Amino acid sequence: MQAFFGLRALDLMLLKLPGIKQIYDLKLIHTLSIEVLKCMCEHITTLNRKESEEGLLFRAFFEAIQNGMEEFVVALLKARPQTIKLVATNSxxxxxxxxxxxxxxxFSFFCSSDGWKLRFHGTDCFGNNCLHIAGMLAPDFQLACISGAALQMQRELQWFKEVQSIVPEWCKKARNKEGETPSDVFTKSHKELAKQGEKWMKATASSSSIVGSLIITIMFAAIFTVPGGHNQETGFPILLGKKSFMVFLISDAISLFTASISVLMFLGILTSRYAEEDFYKSLPQKLILGLSTLFISIATMMVTFSSALIIMLQGRWSVIIPIILLAALPITLFMWLQFPLLVEIFISTYRPGILVKTKKQWH
Structure with a gap:
């Protein structure tokens, strides 16, 4: 009994923590919603088509699809499997x-159902098939979830290519009532997004290439002005035998080479032709490599600076440690500002396809 009250007291304490109460409330709402949904689905099985239409059941089903309410869609299809054959007002x-x-x-869930390929043969009231629909611009609320116009364009291409790979061959060349093929629809509807993507890519590449160029200049100069100077007779660095000096040389070389690679990648982005296909793999991959090497370059530049400081101050750690900590700030700032973007580009480029195997069935 004491253990029960102890756990209850702990629960109450946790609920007072910032954010925990909101999570608890959301989870409670979700649980109650599922219970309401179950009750509703039990009642749905007793309704005929007319009663379903009057009860706005079909409208709710399409709104659930629109808002991505997978649990609602699955539950409704379990109760009324024939609902999947419905068509909206625009056919x-x-x-x-x-x-x-x-x-x-x-979409993946529908594609896992029986007879899903037959639904690719349908067209809407404008003569658009599924590939035409995939070629249209995504709703604003979906695009807003993706950072940058270039990544939005990439995502749209991923959708189009994924659908293109599974539709019947005739869908790829079919024309709608305006005489447009799916490719024509895609090009027309994404023209403005492609321009915005080009602008975003060029702005990112330009600013990053400036940083890379500065690092190249600094690191190239640093290799010829080594700490401790050179032996006047042999020309070799005086501190060549020290470990800290070797760290200086290696980190300087790595920083120089990675900065050079970074600038070349950004130059490749700036000189790209910016065709639709470039947004699919080419440009994102160049941006990933450019940002990755730029990060390595900045990090090794700070290592170069720190090792040079250790060589010159010779064990005065009360001065060295604070300066090294300050030297870590640029790396931290870059991580904070650019690393999330790098991760998002990487995930967007190398993520699995749109179609994922789903274990949920309504049969």
Whole structure:
């Protein structure tokens, strides 16, 4: 009994912590919503089509697809499997709606159902098939979740190519009522986004290449002005035998080489032709390599500075340690400002495909 009250007191204490109460409330709302959904699905099985329409069931189903409410969609399909055959007011089937709103999980879920390939044969009231829908620009609320116009363009290309790989061959060349193929629709609807992506890429590459160029200049000069000077007779550095001096040389060389690679990558971005295909792999990969090598270059530059400081001050750690800690600030700032972007680009470029195997079934 005491243990129970002790745990209860601990629970109450945890709920007072910042953020814990909000998480608890959200989890409670979710649990209660699932219970309400179960009760609703039990009632749905007793309704006929007319009663379902009057009860706004079908409208709720399409809104659930639009908002990515996978649990609602799965539960409803378990209760009424025939719901998957519904079409919206614009004659778009459930698969098209999931594509239109870029709901990845729901689209994958529909593609795991029986007879899903047959739904690719449908067209909407404008003559658009599934690939036409994939070629249209994603809703703003989906694009807003992705940083930068270039990554948004990349994501749109990933969707288009993924759908292109699974639709029947005729869909790829089919024309809608305006005489446009899916590729035409994609180019037309993403024209402005491609321009914004080009601008974003060039701005990122320009600012980063300036930093890389400065590092190259500094590191190139540092290798010829080594701490301790040179032996006038042999020309070799006086401190060549010291470990700290070797650290200085190696880190200087690494910083110089990585900065050079970084600048070359950013130069490749600036001189790119910026075709649609470039946003798919080429430009993101160059940006990943450029930012990665720039980070290594900045880090090794700070190591070079620190090792030179240790050589010159010769054991005066009361001065060396604070300065080294200050030298770590640029690395920390770069990590804070650019590393999240680097991670996002990496995940966006090398993530698995849109279609993922789902274990959820309604049969």
């Amino acid at each position: 778009r089937n459930t698969l098209m709606c999931a594509l239109q709103y870029r709901q990845e999980k729901i």
